[in-house]
Amino acid sequence: MASGFRRFGGALRGDGALVKKVAILAWNCWLDNLGSRFYAISIIFGIVILYISLLLGMLAADQELRVLLDFGLGFIELMGLAGAVFGAATAVLREIESKTIYLILTRPVSRSQYLAGRFLGLMFSALVSMLIMAVLHLAILFFKGWTWDRAYLLAFVGIYFKVLITAAVTLFLSLFSSSVLTAMIIAAILWTLGHFLPEIRVMTPWARPALWPLAGLSYVIPDLQLFNLRDRLADPQWPLLAWTGYAFVYSLAWLMLAGFWLRKKEF
């Protein structure tokens, strides 16, 4: 773990070779995703859903724009999440299974660099897919007479941070469990629980011994409702620094753990 921090420090100091290798791996991951059927399907599906949202909007009469906005942002999030979680769950396991990882790890590339590169490539892929859908979504909204609201950008950033956190945890889970399916199922459960944290807190679980495990879990599960600005468009409060810090520190903690797990892994 200490060497992991030293390597991370090297990256922060601008160790060129280290950053360059991470960038090379990230770009390769992006190219890999470009050719992935799942990635293409998630974008196409998202586009189809956005088209279907037009029908729903018509049913809402006066509130057509609101429905288009909510439906579109919701499915941009779900499609972005699906692609990112699938990518995170399969990123390393697939390379181990196919043994393409051998030709990388037998080069002067540390496992942490490898993991960082794969993760950054994955998050870049998620961002691109979400942006494609967002551009189409905005085109539909503007066509229907919507006027730009800064809350949309904040909602999009909030969605991306949720995807970032969930992908980081999924990557760790895939290495911990060595199972794609297990990682994806647990990630889906964490996603759900992460949105219910306010309700869990209201239940005051510490007051009831039977709920103590839930209370403990509530301190570990990422608070995704924090970033759910999509559901608070009417009043998008965003203490930018605090929440951005939360997203990055949380993700980094689980990525470093994933890196540590990968360093111990044998092939």
Next chain:
Amino acid sequence: MAAEAALSFKSVTKTYGYSHLGHITYSLGVENLSLEVKPGEAFGLLGLNGSGKTTTFKLALGLLKPTSGQVSMLELSQVGFLPELPYFYPFLSPEQSLRFYGRLSGLTEAELAHRVAHALEAVGLAGQRRRKIRELSKGTVQRLGLAQAMLHDPKLMMLDEPVSGLDPLAIKDFRDTLASLNEQGKTLIISSHSISELEKLCHRVGVLKEGRLVRLIEQRQWRQASGGLEGLFVETVRS
């Protein structure tokens, strides 16, 4: 690590543990392996299936960690590795693949252009540089594997079953290339089932049996033996 050794094993043991329902089963990879490969040497590893050849390679490259003992090797930047079945990203072409691996090995853009062209030429893939990996035959992929192993001009090359799946002409080309690399001063460590290839290429051969290095055979020994390297190998594994 001894001052001159390109690769050194000191009493290395690797035991695999498999856990199932709380019960752990152990199986031996290699046991008490001690070996030194000198710089510039062409060293062969010979053994039956499951004798520990691939385990030895993986221990050297850091893909496995020894249960006990010490492994010393040159830095990975000075090592080229050809696995038994090299797997490349199917969406890349040979040229793109070599550029990718070359960058990871620390080659600059200027070096890459020259080295990639040279490596493709050396393995006879210059004409297929732009085809996708998924379209290439097994033998062609094997050649590409050799190209990526020699791309960054390593001092030590580790080759696991390098002629596996190749036709006789390709085998000869491979052998000539490897011999040429050894003449340039590169250390070669070759694991193979093909006794004749090791006879033609290597200065020394180690015989692994059930995870143990049971015999080291020098080139002059098998040249003097009536059965050649094959006879000495059979005699060793059956004893």
Next chain:
Amino acid sequence: MGRFLSLALALLISAGLNALRPMPMRPEAPALRLEADCAVETASLFALGLKRLAADLGLIRMLIYYGTPQSHEDHHRAEGWHYPQLGPRALRILEIDPAFSYAALYASGALAFNLSRPQEALDLLEHVLKRDPGNRQYQLYIAAIGFQREGNSRKVIELLEPVLNSPDCPTMIKSMMAFLYKKSGQLDKAVRLYQEIIETSRDSGYRGTAERMLAEIRAGRPALPTSRPPTEPRPRK
């Protein structure tokens, strides 16, 4: 051992972050009632963090409900009221998304001005006002409904005029106000409001009514009032 120490460290970091995280909002009330025929769907949307979308779907269902003509038998089964579920449906939408004031304004407007059930409308507005006490529109609607009960159209106009430009103002209210303008002789205001409905409303029923009323005003003939502005019935499958 190192792996488990690292896991413990990651869990500690997570717990620390969660303990320190800013809480800008109170959690929504836990007593959420789900409609029986879409409980699974609503719960699923909640699980995916799509509460606003769940509220939107609730609104669409409410509009379809209100837009579906009720039969004579339904009328009797519902203890003499048309659309008995209009108020409860609006309440459930507001429980899911307390900021979705349009649902409350629409339902209360329909109850008070179309269905002549002002008390039900007032009950709905007073309930939602408790969760959103600063909502000026709720307060104005309550006052306007009070005056409507007394038949004081002038006061209703005075109270609801400021909310006509609000993005939450239902077309139904605009249509009603245009009618009140016309009835009270303020034809230029009526014309402007009908034109706005034609240009901006996404409800073809209200647009049709506005076009008809506008034509009649311009032809100099007063239109007979209708008991409820027509909306195209959208029977629910």
